[in-house]
Amino acid sequence: MPLLTITTFTPLVGLLLILLFVDGRRVNTVRWMGVIFSFLPLLLSAAIVAVHQPSNPDFQLVERLSWIPALGIEYHLGVDGISVPMVVLTALLSFVAALGSWNITDRAKEYWIFFLLLQVGMFGTFVSLDLFLFYVFWEIVLVPMYFLIGIWGGPRREYSAIKFFLFTLVGSVAMLIGFLAIYFAVEPHTFSIPVLLGRTGSLPHTLQSVVFLAIFLGFAIKVPVVPFHTWLPDAHVEAPTPISVILAGVLLKMGTYGFFRIGFPLLPEGARQWSFAFAVLGVIGIVYTAYVAMAQRDFKKLVAYSSVSHMGFVLLGMAGFTLVGFSGAYFMTVSHGVLSGAMFLCVGVLYDRTHTRDLDAFGGLMARMPIYGGMLILFSCGALGLPGLSGFVAEFLSLLGAFGRHPWLVGISVLGIVITAAFMLLMMRRVLMGPLNERWANLSDISARELWSLIPLAVATIALGVFPPLLMHITDPTLARMLGIIGFEVAP
Amino acid sequence: MSYAEYLAAIGPEIALTIAALLVMSIDALWPRSVRAIPWIGIAGLLVTLAMLPMFRAERVAFSGLLVIDPLAVLFKVIALISVILVALLSISHRPLRGFHEGEYHTLLLFFAVGLMFLVGAAHLLMIYLALEMVSLAAYLLTGHLKLDPRSSEAALKYYLFGALCSGLFLYGASILFGLTGTLHLDGIAEAVRASGLSAALLAALVLMLIGLGFKIAMVPFHLWAPDAYEGAPTPITALLSVASKAGGFAVLLRVLAVAFPLEALDWQPMLWVLCVVTMSLGNVIAVRQGNIKRLLAYSSIAQAGYVLVGVVLMRQTPAGLPSAMIYLIAYLFMNIGAFAVVIVVSNALGSDKIEDYRGLARRAPLASASLAVFLVSLTGIPPLAGFIGKFYLFAATIDAHAYWLAVIMGVNSVVAAFYYFRVVRAMYLDAGKSEEPIGTARPLQVAVGVTLLGTFVIGVWPQPFLLFAAALPLGF
Numbered sequence: 001m002p003l004l005t006i007t008t009f010t011p012l013v014g015l016l017l018i019l020l021f022v023d024g025r026r027v028n029t030v031r032w033m034g035v036i037f038s039f040l041p042l043l044l045s046a047a048i049v050a051v052h053q054p055s056n057p058d059f060q061l062v063e064r065l066s067w068i069p070a071l072g073i074e075y076h077l078g079v080d081g082i083s084v085p086m087v088v089l090t091a092l093l094s095f096v097a098a099l100g101s102w103n104i105t106d107r108a109k110e111y112w113i114f115f116l117l118l119q120v121g122m123f124g125t126f127v128s129l130d131l132f133l134f135y136v137f138w139e140i141v142l143v144p145m146y147f148l149i150g151i152w153g154g155p156r157r158e159y160s161a162i163k164f165f166l167f168t169l170v171g172s173v174a175m176l177i178g179f180l181a182i183y184f185a186v187e188p189h190t191f192s193i194p195v196l197l198g199r200t201g202s203l204p205h206t207l208q209s210v211v212f213l214a215i216f217l218g219f220a221i222k223v224p225v226v227p228f229h230t231w232l233p234d235a236h237v238e239a240p241t242p243i244s245v246i247l248a249g250v251l252l253k254m255g256t257y258g259f260f261r262i263g264f265p266l267l268p269e270g271a272r273q274w275s276f277a278f279a280v281l282g283v284i285g286i287v288y289t290a291y292v293a294m295a296q297r298d299f300k301k302l303v304a305y306s307s308v309s310h311m312g313f314v315l316l317g318m319a320g321f322t323l324v325g326f327s328g329a330y331f332m333t334v335s336h337g338v339l340s341g342a343m344f345l346c347v348g349v350l351y352d353r354t355h356t357r358d359l360d361a362f363g364g365l366m367a368r369m370p371i372y373g374g375m376l377i378l379f380s381c382g383a384l385g386l387p388g389l390s391g392f393v394a395e396f397l398s399l400l401g402a403f404g405r406h407p408w409l410v411g412i413s414v415l416g417i418v419i420t421a422a423f424m425l426l427m428m429r430r431v432l433m434g435p436l437n438e439r440w441a442n443l444s445d446i447s448a449r450e451l452w453s454l455i456p457l458a459v460a461t462i463a464l465g466v467f468p469p470l471l472m473h474i475t476d477p478t479l480a481r482m483l484g485i486i487g488f489e490v491a492p
Numbered sequence: 493m494s495y496a497e498y499l500a501a502i503g504p505e506i507a508l509t510i511a512a513l514l515v516m517s518i519d520a521l522w523p524r525s526v527r528a529i530p531w532i533g534i535a536g537l538l539v540t541l542a543m544l545p546m547f548r549a550e551r552v553a554f555s556g557l558l559v560i561d562p563l564a565v566l567f568k569v570i571a572l573i574s575v576i577l578v579a580l581l582s583i584s585h586r587p588l589r590g591f592h593e594g595e596y597h598t599l600l601l602f603f604a605v606g607l608m609f610l611v612g613a614a615h616l617l618m619i620y621l622a623l624e625m626v627s628l629a630a631y632l633l634t635g636h637l638k639l640d641p642r643s644s645e646a647a648l649k650y651y652l653f654g655a656l657c658s659g660l661f662l663y664g665a666s667i668l669f670g671l672t673g674t675l676h677l678d679g680i681a682e683a684v685r686a687s688g689l690s691a692a693l694l695a696a697l698v699l700m701l702i703g704l705g706f707k708i709a710m711v712p713f714h715l716w717a718p719d720a721y722e723g724a725p726t727p728i729t730a731l732l733s734v735a736s737k738a739g740g741f742a743v744l745l746r747v748l749a750v751a752f753p754l755e756a757l758d759w760q761p762m763l764w765v766l767c768v769v770t771m772s773l774g775n776v777i778a779v780r781q782g783n784i785k786r787l788l789a790y791s792s793i794a795q796a797g798y799v800l801v802g803v804v805l806m807r808q809t810p811a812g813l814p815s816a817m818i819y820l821i822a823y824l825f826m827n828i829g830a831f832a833v834v835i836v837v838s839n840a841l842g843s844d845k846i847e848d849y850r851g852l853a854r855r856a857p858l859a860s861a862s863l864a865v866f867l868v869s870l871t872g873i874p875p876l877a878g879f880i881g882k883f884y885l886f887a888a889t890i891d892a893h894a895y896w897l898a899v900i901m902g903v904n905s906v907v908a909a910f911y912y913f914r915v916v917r918a919m920y921l922d923a924g925k926s927e928e929p930i931g932t933a934r935p936l937q938v939a940v941g942v943t944l945l946g947t948f949v950i951g952v953w954p955q956p957f958l959l960f961a962a963a964l965p966l967g968f
Binding site for chain 2: 067068069070071110132135136139140142143146147150151157158161162165166169170173174176177180181183184
């Protein structure tokens with residue numbers, strides 16, 4: 001059974017059903033269908049986890065069909081230890097975001113069409129094993145995202161939407177040129193990632209290092225790596241809550257996934273040559289954006305900047321070229337997906353009730369909204385790296401893995417952890433502690449629907465924090481083999 | 493060669509000429525049957541299109557005046573499909589209804605006849621005659637709405653520019669004849685190889701490039717285009733931007749590939765500069781346009797720049813010529829589709845201003861979605877036709893190691909995205925003044941449907957197109 005194809009295109013089926021058969025005025029039908037077709041991939045992703053054998057680092061559930069033989073392009077899907085968690089994360093956050101989209105009634109039909117199309121692109125990106133196909137899915141994500149920010153976003157939505165679109169497009173074009181350079185450099189020409197894995201390592205050094213830069217630009221804008229991050233605060237602040245969740249939880253991960261899937265293993269010499277610069281950019285991101293986050297008064301902007309800061313750990317961890325570092329970087333990818341998604345949901349809960357995100361306007365909400373307060377504290381502590389929660393494992397492993405190669409950089413980056421702790425604690429104080437602002441005396445606590453969209457994320461945060469092998473036993477065999485391909489043999 | 497063979501060589505052209513004469517006679521003899529005229533014309537075009545597969549056997553006809561080769565056949569298909577679509581658009585374009593429709597459709601058919609001769613011409617005189625036939629029909633069609641001063645102004649500008657440029661082309665051709673003693677493209681090539689580079693040869697090339705550059709609206713010979721595109725009846729704007737341009741490219745390809753061997757005269761650096769300037773200037777100026785026809789006019793200048801990438805590289809990589817052809821085919825569907833929606837809007841609102849597109853998504857959901865698809869395709873986003881075209885062009889640049897060209901084209905794609913999405917933004921993101929629904933006439937629905945289908949099919953299943961294009965030989 002072509003499980004991956006079914007998972008990827010289930011949202012497309014929902015999209016077509018809504019597009020063709022549902023009257024746009026029947027908001028309730030539309031959103032039920034939207035939620036159901038966002039839930040089905042979650043079940044399917046569970047099936048993928050069940051079928052996938054973690055101990056085997058090869059590509060599994062492979063589907064391979066000839067698509068455009070004139071150019072050697074195939075419809076080639078498959079998963080290994082680094083795609084399975086991404087598929088699960090995408091399915092989980094899509095479902096959570098679908099629940100969070102329940103109250104969108106303005107142009108609901110269009111909303112769900114774009115939302116489902118977005119899912120197709122995201123799933124496809126994480127299961128493609130052909131560079132051309134990967135690019136197609138990668139770009140498909142762009143268009144619905146433009147509309148989702150641009151139509152249902154905040155006051156500056158048009159500006160933010162086109163900024164997001166153009167930034168990402170610059171990166172995509174550079175990436176496409178890079179892919180073509182790889183394609184023409186190997187004989188016979190191919191886009192197939194499994195075939196390229198063995199061959200591209202021996203390409204000329206200059207080619208590898210230039211192509212790595214081109215591809216790096218594509219992924220770095222998406223991650224985003226400082227200084228390519230300026231689209232992110234705008235996009236996040238303007239996007240509606242569920243879309244912020246997807247943006248932070250999944251779209252940024254497409255960038256880091258790109259490093260893991262394509263950048264490092266296909267261009268090992270390029271990766272090695274630029275690893276120091278790579279780590280430096282990571283550290284700048286960690287420290288600088290943590291400072292920027294600290295200066296924010298807007299709750300959502302604070303979370304957005306802390307997001308960028310956390311992605312710096314991924315770069316630093318990868319630049320260590322150790323299994324621990326890779327594993328930590330990947331752990332951060334997943335953990336941050338869960339945590340940032342949850343944080344944006346928390347911001348949304350508050351914003352829906354108060355219609356403000358000004359941190360100074362809150363205060364003392366713990367008394368009015370104890371359950372909400374508990375959730376916010378849990379996720380904030382996860383993000384600031386409290387042991388026992390997923391963020392700590394990710395940060396610790398990334399730093400540990402990078403220490404051997406970049407001890408000084410690791411030392412500097414610890415500063416970022418301190419600042420993150422500071423602004424997270426300050427944020428909690430401004431929102432939850434202190435005297436209650438009288439404006440919010442009648443605020444209701446978190447609703448059941450909101451709570452149920454947070455609970456799976458809370459469970460994931462705690463489970464990953466207490467028992468990291470849950471994720472690492474899936475990822476590590478693949479990462480170990482990848483390090484071998486890059487030229488750093490590790491004991492399995 | 494017997495008469496039967498002559499007929500076999502140009503059967504489709506003869507059929508189309510008969511159709512054109514038929515339309516003209518019906519218009520003159522039975523003026524009351526005016527409603528049927530466009531459909532008779534379309535039927536004639538469809539029959540001609542259906543005949544093409546039977547007349548595709550490779551041959552040289554009329555002592556080398558015309559060739560029938562895969563490239564010519566492909567261009568004929570492009571020409572006929574675009575003229576059919578334009579005829580469909582014309583039926584429902586409000587200003588054209590009941591206004592000398594017989595003359596209009598007769599001219600449209602003669603335009604198509606001229607184009608079919610043009611793309612197969614292998615002799616400078618034949619090229620010139622066909623070029624003039626196409627141009628004269630185009631001038632008249634541009635000025636067809638003679639009561640509208642903008643249409644007349646457009647036609648006059650187009651005509652004055654065109655007359656000058658065709659004069660220069662003729663001058664270049666005569667110099668070439670003086671140098672080589674022949675008007676056959678392959679004969680010219682032999683003589684040029686023997687004699688080598690000279691100032692006169694260079695002058696001939698430049699003069700001919702000006703003439704052809706005018707046809708494809710290549711910078712700096714594009715100045716007529718925005719005014720002509722804006723003033724012409726919208727279906728004719730689509731015709732000029734697609735069919736007429738394709739014809740120009742057919743001749744350009746043939747002249748450069750056959751008559752000017754690279755070893756005698758390296759035209760690549762010159763064309764490289766023209767190509768880069770064309771795409772960059774077209775895109776940069778398009779950003780500031782407030783009228784959608786002008787925006788699409790500048791966009792089509794930029795698109796011609798992309799096609800030129802394939803032409804520049806046709807000697808360096810086997811992907812060069814096919815990439816230009818694939819791009820032209822993709823461009824045919826997405827551009828005519830975009831104009832079809834422009835007509836839908838102008839029929840309802842009487843305006844081509846982008847600001848009047850605000851809130852269109854609520855008033856005309858299907859038309860807006862279609863225009864959005866065409867614009868996204870023009871931007872080059874998968875899985876649509878424009879992406880395949882652009883992808884192949886990028887592939888050609890990388891294969892030819894023309895990295896700067898790739899980077900410049902990449903930057904241009906991003907600039908283009910900005911202005912295409914201005915229209916998308918107006919339709920979807922901005923609120924309109926009115927919510928009153930806008931209807932779409934049946935012929936326009938057909939045209940939008942066909943172009944949408946083409947845009948999606950080429951994007952999702954490009955294999956047959958790529959195979960066909962990759963097999964095109966061209967006088968190497």
